[in-house]
Amino acid sequence: MLIYFGILIAVTLLSYVLYTNKKVISIRVKVGIHNVLLVGKKRKGGCLTAFLILAFFSAVREGVGVDYDSYLRHIELIQEGTRAHYMEVGFKQLVILLKQVSSSPRLVIILIGILTTWLFISAIWEQSCNPTMSVFLFIAWGYYFLTYNTIRNYFALAIIIYAIQYIKNSKMLYFFIFVAIASLFHKSALVCIPIYLLANSKWKKSTYFFLGIGTICALLFSGLLRFIVFKFYPGYEGGAYDTGRISYLNVIKAFLVIAIYVIFYKSRDENEKNRLYFHLNVLSLAFYVGMYWVPEISRIGFYMNTTSIFLIPNVIGQIEKRQDRKILKYSIYLFSLIIFFLLCRGFYAETVHLLPYQTWLF
Numbered sequence: 001m002l003i004y005f006g007i008l009i010a011v012t013l014l015s016y017v018l019y020t021n022k023k024v025i026s027i028r029v030k031v032g033i034h035n036v037l038l039v040g041k042k043r044k045g046g047c048l049t050a051f052l053i054l055a056f057f058s059a060v061r062e063g064v065g066v067d068y069d070s071y072l073r074h075i076e077l078i079q080e081g082t083r084a085h086y087m088e089v090g091f092k093q094l095v096i097l098l099k100q101v102s103s104s105p106r107l108v109i110i111l112i113g114i115l116t117t118w119l120f121i122s123a124i125w126e127q128s129c130n131p132t133m134s135v136f137l138f139i140a141w142g143y144y145f146l147t148y149n150t151i152r153n154y155f156a157l158a159i160i161i162y163a164i165q166y167i168k169n170s171k172m173l174y175f176f177i178f179v180a181i182a183s184l185f186h187k188s189a190l191v192c193i194p195i196y197l198l199a200n201s202k203w204k205k206s207t208y209f210f211l212g213i214g215t216i217c218a219l220l221f222s223g224l225l226r227f228i229v230f231k232f233y234p235g236y237e238g239g240a241y242d243t244g245r246i247s248y249l250n251v252i253k254a255f256l257v258i259a260i261y262v263i264f265y266k267s268r269d270e271n272e273k274n275r276l277y278f279h280l281n282v283l284s285l286a287f288y289v290g291m292y293w294v295p296e297i298s299r300i301g302f303y304m305n306t307t308s309i310f311l312i313p314n315v316i317g318q319i320e321k322r323q324d325r326k327i328l329k330y331s332i333y334l335f336s337l338i339i340f341f342l343l344c345r346g347f348y349a350e351t352v353h354l355l356p357y358q359t360w361l362f
Contacts, residue, residue: 001344003357007057008139008340011050016132018046047125050135051118054144058113062360065148066353068109075105090184091152106360112151119158120144126165130313133329137309140336141253142343143302145354153299156186161306167200167276192303199279199304211286218290226293246292249339250301254285256335257308264315264328277311280304 063069074087078095098107120138128134138144147154163178175196182189218225261278284304291297312332319325347354 001347001355004145004344004347004355005340007053008136011053011139012132012136014049014053015046015135018049019132046131046135047121051121054121054139055114055117057357058117058147059110060359060361061113061148062358064354064357065151066351067149067151068353071109071151072105075108079103079105087152088184088187090181094185109151112155113147116147116151116155116158117144119162120147123158123162123164124309126162127168127310128313129317133313133316133332134309136333137312137336140340141309142340143306143309145343145347146302148354149352150299152186153188154302156182156189157302157306159185160189160192160303164196164276164307167196168273188299189303191300195280195283195304196276199283200276202275203279208282211282215286215290222293225291247288247298247301249342250288250298250305251285253308253339254281254288254305257281257305257311258285260312260328261315264319264324274311274314277307277314280307281311 061068065071075095078087078092079099094111095105095108098111101107120143121135124134124138125131147158159178159182163175163182166172166174166178176193179189179192182192258278258281261274261281265274281304284301287297287301287304294300316325316329316332319328344355346352348356
């Protein structure tokens with residue numbers, strides 16, 4: 001557990017130091033009696049440092065992740081040309097391509113870990129007004145360490161999170177292309193097309209009403225809906241992940257994010273900029289409450305609630321009163337440390353297997 005706290009503290013502090021002390025390339029040109037200041041791009045030392053540390057620990061792990069060993073076997077089967085293998089074509093082609101470099105199945109896990117980390121960190125530096133806080137939340141709320149599990153799913157998630165910038169810039173074609181690429185590694189990414197289009201639209205009060213009714217109906221008719229779901233995914237019924245337990249942590253996080261947004265946003269412009277993130281978190285709450293009975297619902301929910309790492313810093317950043325801003329910020333840091341401690345305790349479980357941390361370097 002100490003190593004994970006060390007990662008959290010080191011990455012956060014280094015990101016803060018390098019981001020707050022960032023330099024800009026400035027050139028002053030005298031035009032008549034005026035001095036014109038030309039400013040270049042900000043350096044992203046914090047981004048690179050966070051990426052290098054997190055990518056390193058993701059790449060050199062050994063046996064960390066509930067499906068780490070099974071992925072090694074799956075990769076070997078793909079290398080051997082097993083035709084009946086169920087994994088998506090993008091992942092298969094990546095395995096075959098990397099086999100030309102090395103037949104070690106570990107190489108696939110290393111590369112995907114590095115790419116996943118880079119996509120997340122790049123998305124944070126592009127979409128957050130406070131990258132240091134977003135990196136902290138990315139680690140403390142467990143999103144980073146969960147990328148050690150189900151690497152295809154979280155690689156697809158990283159692609160989607162990175163592609164959100166194209167929705168915000170009204171470049172929907174690029175977003176669809178990225179979704180298509182993500183689906184080549186985990187087909188669950190396709191649900192992002194209807195979900196993100198809905199979340200990016202302007203909602204009326206009636207939208208929240210019907211969403212609430214839908215959530216209640218999903219609870220009342222869960223038996224029938226389970227029957228339908230398991231017709232498509234019979235392998236999950238009665239399996240290790242068919243626990244029927246609600247994810248209280250994800251529900252609490254969704255309530256917290258929604259409350260912060262509703263209470264503290266002031267500017268209509270800021271509301272418009274963060275509307276997508278807010279709506280996605282509202283939808284995640286509906287999913288985690290109304291469809292908690294679906295095995296592995298978090299695989300869908302994470303496409304929505306991961307955006308909280310952008311929304312919280314963005315809302316805090318536009319609070320006018322400095323004292324209110326500081327109180328809320330440090331309250332979030334304290335809450336997140338408690339969450340991180342509880343998560344780390346659960347990382348020892350056999351169904352998670354993220355602790356103890358082991359590496360093939362030693």
